[in-house]
Amino acid sequence: MLDVAPPTLHTRLRDWVMEVAALAQPEQIRWCEGSAEEFEELLELLVDAGTCEPLNPELRPQSYLVRSDPADVARLEDRTFICSQFEDDAGPTNNWREPDEMREALRTLFDGSMRGRTMYVIPFSMGPLGSPHARVGVEITDSAYVAVSMAIMTRVGRGALDALGTDGEFVPCVHSVGVPLVDGVKDTPWPCHPASVHIAHFPETREIWSYGSGYGGNAMLGKKSFALRIASVIARDEGWLAEHMLLLRLTSPEGVVKHIAAAFPSACGKTNLAMLVPTVPGWRVETIGDDIAWMQFGDDGRLYAINPEAGFFGVCPGTSELTNSNAMAAIRSHAIFTNCARTDAGDVWWEGMTAEVPDHLIDWRGKDWTPSSKTPAAHPNARFTVAARQDPAIASEWEDPAGVPIDAILFGGRRSTLEPLIREAFDWRHGVFLGATVASEMTAAAIGTVGRLRRDPFAMLPFCGYNMGDYFAYWLRIASERDVAKLPRIFYVNWFRKGDDGHSLWPGFGDNSRVLKWVFRRCEDAADALYTPIGWLPTTEALDTDGLDISADDLEELLRVDLHEWHDELGSLHEHFATFGHRLPAELAAQLEALAERLGA
Ligand code: SAT
Ligand code: MN
Numbered sequence: 001m002l003d004v005a006p007p008t009l010h011t012r013l014r015d016w017v018m019e020v021a022a023l024a025q026p027e028q029i030r031w032c033e034g035s036a037e038e039f040e041e042l043l044e045l046l047v048d049a050g051t052c053e054p055l056n057p058e059l060r061p062q063s064y065l066v067r068s069d070p071a072d073v074a075r076l077e078d079r080t081f082i083c084s085q086f087e088d089d090a091g092p093t094n095n096w097r098e099p100d101e102m103r104e105a106l107r108t109l110f111d112g113s114m115r116g117r118t119m120y121v122i123p124f125s126m127g128p129l130g131s132p133h134a135r136v137g138v139e140i141t142d143s144a145y146v147a148v149s150m151a152i153m154t155r156v157g158r159g160a161l162d163a164l165g166t167d168g169e170f171v172p173c174v175h176s177v178g179v180p181l182v183d184g185v186k187d188t189p190w191p192c193h194p195a196s197v198h199i200a201h202f203p204e205t206r207e208i209w210s211y212g213s214g215y216g217g218n219a220m221l222g223k224k225s226f227a228l229r230i231a232s233v234i235a236r237d238e239g240w241l242a243e244h245m246l247l248l249r250l251t252s253p254e255g256v257v258k259h260i261a262a263a264f265p266s267a268c269g270k271t272n273l274a275m276l277v278p279t280v281p282g283w284r285v286e287t288i289g290d291d292i293a294w295m296q297f298g299d300d301g302r303l304y305a306i307n308p309e310a311g312f313f314g315v316c317p318g319t320s321e322l323t324n325s326n327a328m329a330a331i332r333s334h335a336i337f338t339n340c341a342r343t344d345a346g347d348v349w350w351e352g353m354t355a356e357v358p359d360h361l362i363d364w365r366g367k368d369w370t371p372s373s374k375t376p377a378a379h380p381n382a383r384f385t386v387a388a389r390q391d392p393a394i395a396s397e398w399e400d401p402a403g404v405p406i407d408a409i410l411f412g413g414r415r416s417t418l419e420p421l422i423r424e425a426f427d428w429r430h431g432v433f434l435g436a437t438v439a440s441e442m443t444a445a446a447i448g449t450v451g452r453l454r455r456d457p458f459a460m461l462p463f464c465g466y467n468m469g470d471y472f473a474y475w476l477r478i479a480s481e482r483d484v485a486k487l488p489r490i491f492y493v494n495w496f497r498k499g500d501d502g503h504s505l506w507p508g509f510g511d512n513s514r515v516l517k518w519v520f521r522r523c524e525d526a527a528d529a530l531y532t533p534i535g536w537l538p539t540t541e542a543l544d545t546d547g548l549d550i551s552a553d554d555l556e557e558l559l560r561v562d563l564h565e566w567h568d569e570l571g572s573l574h575e576h577f578a579t580f581g582h583r584l585p586a587e588l589a590a591q592l593e594a595l596a597e598r599l600g601a
Helices: 011-024 036-048 099-110 144-153 158-164 222-238 270-274 325-330 428-436 468-478 509-523 552-558 563-578 586-598
Strands: 028-031 052-054 064-066 080-082 118-126 135-141 171-176 198-202 207-211 241-243 246-251 257-263 284-289 293-297 303-306 311-315 336-338 341-343 383-387 408-412 422-424 439-441 453-455 489-493 529-532 535-538
Touching (some): 011 135, 036 052, 036 064, 036 144, 099 198, 099 207, 118 144, 118 222, 144 336, 171 222, 198 222, 207 222, 222 293, 222 468, 257 509, 563 586
Parallel strands (some): 028 118, 064 336, 080 198, 135 171, 171 207, 257 408
Antiparallel strands (some): 118 135, 293 303, 311 383, 336 383
């Protein structure tokens, strides 16, 4: 093994790296420094290996297309494990494995798993360097694609090592694609081992081990694995919150600023909302983050949030100049595209990108494609990876080490029926109830049945590192003795309701600014609302529909609370809460009872 001098005096880190190397037996070890030269060198390696294909520099400068193995295209929730000492601490929403048993399995899987490969050691910071809210992780991976992705998505290198010093805390993250280059095995553009995928989290010792997949959240371990699954446990122990939320800064025509956090499941429009171009004149949205928020109460009693990430791993299909012009501008150059189609001119393309569909493409599997093809040209979970600073709407405060004060929290999902466009919770506890009952039709972000409605509490179902019942209790507790006037107001939104004939009732995208405006004015106690059994709804006059092409019937349907349908929903809510058994906080059972009462059930 090529011996390199580690760029750190942190003994525990050095020992751990050697320990993993002894197990996985890579050909060489490379410590990543996060420099531009290193980034280019790794991309060159990836081009030589056939993993990355440079796009036409005149159309998409410094950008690359990657095609994954068709069997490795999304998060694998049923191969994701929480390995707490006690099963009850993982809870009913997680796959639990006994830690020693999992360690044994991992030892076998990782034994020699990096043979013939380079082992990259990637020190990274989640959160702005120097922020008291930032945390350090170190990912070991045998994938150069993961190394360049981490360099975009996190702050890699010297700064993270300096933050660690000689004995600082870090979250160890080990990743292998699981294809050792031995016995004449030749490398492929996208090595992976789908049959043996394990994404294992040890909440007590705060470690992550991921094997067999190179895709997104399965492999970039700073993201869902650290910043949500492990961080949610650290946050609970230390008194803060790690949430699956976008962060945006909303400025009114008077120049008043409010910050909004919003939790929606994967591929439900967090990136689009965070980069929204308002259709309401005079309003402005700027991005702080598009996926993850770490939040902490300040000494002034307000809740402050940072975006722990440094880049966006956004869904391509549906992204266009019309739906998200800021994202389109962000990915004009220096972007990595995974599982998009390629045009004959050497650019990328995906469904919904342009009104006109190209006559011929190479699809995400590398095959010829024409508009008469039966399968989509881009995979539905095709993604762009790009630095946050390339977003023209990025707020200048996005790296503020203190974070931004949160005025409102939105929960939401994708639901074609029942759920109105927006409602406001009666108070924090009712807000926690709304978060706990989020339901959403499944998307292609995870392997599963697309369209199936499932409960996804706080949009954290696949990401909460401990018992979800305890998580609900923690959300109730964290605000229990606080000044109510300083707590964020809580709302529930649904952009996806459909009419009886299946047409979308709400245009969404830029017009979601109309809903944000109502939220903003509610925070100022300056917008009318109607009391309903499920929360406060905007009166039709309070929702700004100036210049919006929507029929009065559709608007009414969007804001309709059908008591019979909600009555029917109670059964599903009871069933959902029953899964948490004795770990369900009594307060949430009481909230459900109160809802039933208000519905006259
Ligand atoms: O694959 S990721 O987890 O990074 C994307 C997502 O599902 O939100
Ligand atoms: Mn996400």
